Amino acid sequence: MAQYIIKRFLYMIPTVIAISIVSFIIINLPPGDFVDRLVVERQQSGEVITEEEEEGFREIYGLDKPLPIQYVDWISDVVLRGEFGYSFRWNRPVEELIWQRLLLTFFLSLSTLAFIWAVAIPIGVYSAVRKYSLGDYFVTFLGFIGLATPSFLIALVLLYISFKYFGQSVGGLFSPEYVDAPWSIDKFLDLLSHLWIPIVILGTAGTAGLIRTLRANLLDELRRPYVTTARTKGLPEYWLLIKYPLRHALNPFVSSLNDVFVGLVSGETIVAIVLSLQTTGPLLLDALRTQDMYLAGSFILLLSLLAVIGTLFSDLLLAWLDPRIRFP
Amino acid sequence: MSDNLIEVKNLQTHFFTNEGVIKAIDGVDFNIPRGKTLCVVGESGCGKSVTARSILQIVDPPGRIVGGDILFHPTPDREINLAQLNPRGAEIRDIRGKDITMIFQEPMTALSPLYTIGNQIIEAVRWHLPLTKQEARERAIEALGVVGIPRPHELIDAYTFELSGGMRQRAMIAMALVCEPKLLIADEPTTALDVTTQANILDLIANLQRDMGMSVMFITHDLGVVAEVAHEVAVMYLGTIVEYGPVETIFSDPKHPYTRALLRSIPHLNPRRKTRLAAIRGMVPHPLNRPGGCSFHTRCNYAVAGVCDSFVPPWTPIDRTRFVRCFLYDSEHPIKSQVIETPPDTSGDLTRETAQNRQPLLDVHDLKMHFPITSGFFNRVVGHVKAVDGVSFTIHEGETLGLVGESGCGKTTLGHAIMRLYTPTAGEVHYYGDKPADLAKLNNRELKLYHREIRMIFQDPHSSLNPRLPVLEIVGEALKVNGLAQGRELETRVRDLLAKVGLRPEYIRRYPHAFSGGERQRIGIARALAPNPRLVVADEPVSALDVSVQAQILNLLKDLQTEFGLTYLFISHDLNVVSHISDRVAVMYVGKIVELAPTQTLFERPRHPYTEALLSAVLKPDPSLRRSSQRIHLEGDVADPANPPPGCAFHPRCRYAKDLCRIETPALRPIGDGQLAACHFADELALAGAHIPEHITP
Incomplete structure (x- = not known):
């Protein structure tokens, strides 16, 4: 097992390096750079910027150096000093901007995942064990609706309903008085009271998908001979169901965990914008639009890292769950 | 008070499917005596497993016990009717796993x-x-x-x-x-195992039963197993028990036509007389289309029109211990069968002249098939699985060479290497067809010609046919890709082929799922024969089939061999089957041939201890031959071909092993009369051959 973990960690290193290079290249692919955009913005507000000033800006930001040097400078700062570069747009170091958002995003993602599992597993089991019952048809129907409706639409509907009927704004993750306040118990409770809405919205599609997957997996497993064996041992149905077929059916669940990770971190952008959540999605979108390259690059790097860690995590969990993987 | 642990009375278990009610068990009566073994025998689909599962109330939905009693006597004066218990209730759960337990295939x-x-x-x-x-x-x-x-x-x-x-x-x-437990239900527990392992497991169950005094309900399709373990036998056909009695009388004096037919259709270990097997015609119908009257009448040689097809025969006692469900023995209205016993069609003694004088068709020389084992980041090769490690033999035109050995000994790999499904690591495979060539050296394009002449039949007729192609495409494919026929001509030739293998030509547009296992294997044979091959590699072609169907397929293979002058390489783990069909037999162990001899010589006078052990593990369908005490127990498993023991690979399991065996690898060498053996002491050891009955009771 230890060997397996070490191996998996070693495999991670080249992956992350490759990702950082590719993401840096992609950010620099669009014609022009941040200074060009700055010039355009200034010109629109009537200012004139001379060629020398432009070159001056480039020198300050380090944009005059060749790309590989820029990459090496940036990545060595990241690795050695934990500095992610400077956001041109916000005039602040990148790390000041992203850590809080990343933390919030991660917290939101994990809560959503917990929500999805807590809802999807019991419903999935019910719907498999009582196949073609009224209840099965009902949750299947709900599941299809959940799958088919875009999350941002649900967000809009919820916003509308809560504003119209409860007179309450549900946007954001904090009440206005806590937005810039330092962390405290009250702020955390306030976060929790806001969190459930994005969790439900973000979790709906995932829940619906997982119900379908679990139902299908479980239907396969329920017919396996080891279930009959367990029954001949005199185990009660509920115990046997959890210990044998459910445990087997969870394997594909766990191996799809990393997809859930990536999807949650990058896929919630539209919902976050609609609900004005202070998560990573909106900031990343903004950074990409304005070619704020160090901010965007750092985001992509961190998100990729998260995806790689998520994959590692799900692989290790799988190895722990399934001895067949542990013993190659 | 009761001497029986279980008494089943008029049990009915039905499956309520969308297509209709399947009466999987339709009125079954039997007893399981305390401390004895009851064998339930019959072909697949006869309801053996459902009977066993009914006792434990673990029939899968939509199946349900709809009538009858299952009386369980944990002590002689207590009685619990298992059929009346709630299948999910605590009472039955206390019995499951404690008083009654079950093992599976x-x-x-x-x-x-x-x-x-x-x-x-x-x-x-x-x-x-x-x-x-x-x-x-x-x-x-x-x-x-x-x-x-x-x-x-x-x-x-x-x-x-x-x-x-x-x-x-x-x-x-x-x-x-x-x-x-008081009762162990064993549902085909040895079917998936090698003969040697099967023998060990059967002995184990018998010993445990004796020591613990428990009863055993043993479900099997293998009459050899029945003869070995049973005290009482229940023969099942389509959801009813057709005959019940002590094992000795069932084998010595079978009453029901189905029991007689089953006994006749097993290939006996008999390398001397190459007779046709007496197959039961047709196959077990689907329980949804159960024939009216006696359900066996469609396949029965004694059936009387107007009686057997109209009335259900009663459960008739022959004596105090035996019962049969057939009008032949009905005490009130015994029928006189119009058909006097049709002797089994054993026309033609199929023993053919020895193959020594014929031309060699395939000459395999020092063939090696090694698979690399890789490890680490860069997939370094750390070792080799030597699946086939220096095999030489010759197959002559028109003969059948049997290839036997336990699973994992390299039989199938050898077959695949000859077919060139693998590229051999080393060695030569000379094929002397119209254009002689060394198959081992050919590339894929050059091989095309030879894949027409050398064909393969696979073990599993379910997975070896593409479920999305109709029979026409499956059988005709080899003709089409080789440009031998197309369009109308293709269809005509496929129809001919189907007729040759005993299928109706009008089935040409059907898909594989519409056929039973035996019929599918016929399709597989038709596919192999399509481009008029000379050599057919048959890899366990009858292992997945029921005895009666197995007999049909073996007869078919023999007929086709006579008709087309085919040459077979017949791979099987079943020595009864091999003795029946082969002219010569090669025994394989850990990638090497350890003995090769004409069938009769090999079975009567084996020269390698491994052959002796294999022969001793074969179960004979004759309860009087029970002799577990004399059986050679092969302990352990086939050696790991990646890391075979030094010297003779068989020495760790060999009871004659001496120091020399641990050091020096014996070569395959002639021991007189066309026999080859790879044993240092082949000349000295007096090894026991198979017990071959002089007369085989029909």
Whole structure:
């Protein structure tokens, strides 16, 4: 097992390096750079910027150096000093901007995942064990609706309903008085009271998908001979169901965990914008639009890292769950 | 008071499907005597397993017990009617796993791979007995020791995939026995195992039964197994028991036409007389289309029109211990069958002249097939699985060479290497067809011609046919890709082929799922024969089939060989079948041929201890030959071909092994009269051959 973990960690290193290079290249692919955009913005507000000033800006930001040097400078700062570069747009170091958002995003993602599992597993089991019952048809129907409706639409509907009927704004993750306040118990409770809405919205599609997957997996497993064996041992149905077929059916669940990770971190952008959540999605979108390259690059790097860690995590969990993987 | 542990009375288990009610069990009566073994025998689809599952109330939905009684007597004066218990209730759950336990055919799938065997055994113990975790573990270790698992203290923490097939089945038995049940139900427990392992497991069950005084209900399709283990026998056909009685009389004096037909259709270990097997015509109908009257009348040689097809025969006692369900023995209205016993069609003594004088067709020389084992980041080659390691033999035109050995000995790999499905590591495969060539050296384009002349029949007729192609495409493919026929001509030729293998030509547009196992194997044979091959490699072609169907297919293969002058390489683990069909037999062990001889010589006078052990493990369908005490027990498993033992690979399991065997690898050398053996002491050892009955009772 230890060997397996070490191996998996070693495999991670080249992956992350490759990702950082590719993401840096992609950010620099669009014609022009941040200074060009700055010039355009200034010109629109009537200012004139001379060629020398432009070159001056480039020198300050380090944009005059060749790309590989820029990459090496940036990545060595990241690795050695934990500095992610400077956001041109916000005039602040990148790390000041992203850590809080990343933390919030991660917290939101994990809560959503917990929500999805807590809802999807019991419903999935019910719907498999009582196949073609009224209840099965009902949750299947709900599941299809959940799958088919875009999350941002649900967000809009919820916003509308809560504003119209409860007179309450549900946007954001904090009440206005806590937005810039330092962390405290009250702020955390306030976060929790806001969190459930994005969790439900973000979790709906995932829940619906997982119900379908679990139902299908479980239907396969329920017919396996080891279930009959367990029954001949005199185990009660509920115990046997959890210990044998459910445990087997969870394997594909766990191996799809990393997809859930990536999807949650990058896929919630539209919902976050609609609900004005202070998560990573909106900031990343903004950074990409304005070619704020160090901010965007750092985001992509961190998100990729998260995806790689998520994959590692799900692989290790799988190895722990399934001895067949542990013993190659 | 009752001497019987279980009394089943008029049991009916039906399956309520969308297509209609399937009467899987339709009025079954039998008893399981205390401390004895009842064998339930019949072809697949006859309701054997459902009967067993009904006793434990674990019939899968939509199946349900709809009538009858299952009286269970835990002590002679107590009686519980299992059929009336709630299948999910606490009462039946207390009986399951404690008083009545069950083992299954495939221990790999019947045990969960996610938990250690210890976990699964301890669970059964703790659910039924008031023991602590530690006590339960001690008890599980003890049970594993009793069933002959070596080092039970360590292996209790093993997972199923770390154990061999035989060890897994032993672990399964340990799990079933750990609470000391009164009845063990064994559902084809040895069908998936090698003959040698099967013999060990059967002995184990018999010994445990004697020591623990439990009853056993043993379900099997193999009459050899029945003869070996049964006290009482129930023969099942389409949801009813057609004959019931003590094992000796069932074999010596079978009454029901189905029992007689089953007994006649098994290939006996008889290398002298090459007779046709007496197959039962047709096959078991689907339970949805159960024939009216006596359900066997459609396949019965004695059936009387107007009686057997109209009325259900009554359950008739022959004497105090025997019952039969047939109008031939009806005390009130016994019928006089119009058909006097049609002797089995054994026309033509099929023994052919010895193959020595014929032309060689295939000459395999020092063939090696090694598979690299890789490891680490850069897939370094750290070793080789030597699946085939220096094999030489010749097949002559028109003969059948049998290839036997336990699973994992390299039989199938050898077949595939000859077919050039693999590229051999080394060696030559000379084929002397119209254009002689060394197949081992040819590239794919050059091989095309030879894949027309050398064809293959596979074991599993379910997975070896593409379910999305109609029969026309499956059988005609080889003709089409080789440009031998197309359009109307193709269709005509496929129709001819179907007729030759005994299928109706009008089935040409059907898909494989519409056929039974035996019919599918016929399609597989038609596919092999399509481009008029000269050599057919048949890899376990009848292993997945029922005895009666197996007899049909073996007869068909023989007929086709006579008609087209085919040459067979017949791979099988079943020595009865091999003795029946082969002219010469090669025995393989860990990638090497250890003995090769004409069939009769090999079976009567084996020269290699491995052959002797294999022959001794063959079960004879004759209860008077039970002789488990004389059987040679092959302990352990086939050696790992990646790391074979030094010297003779068989020495760790060989009872004659001496120091020389551990050092020097014996070469395959002639021992007179066309016999070859790879044993240092082949000349000195007096090895026992198979017991071959002089007269075979029909």
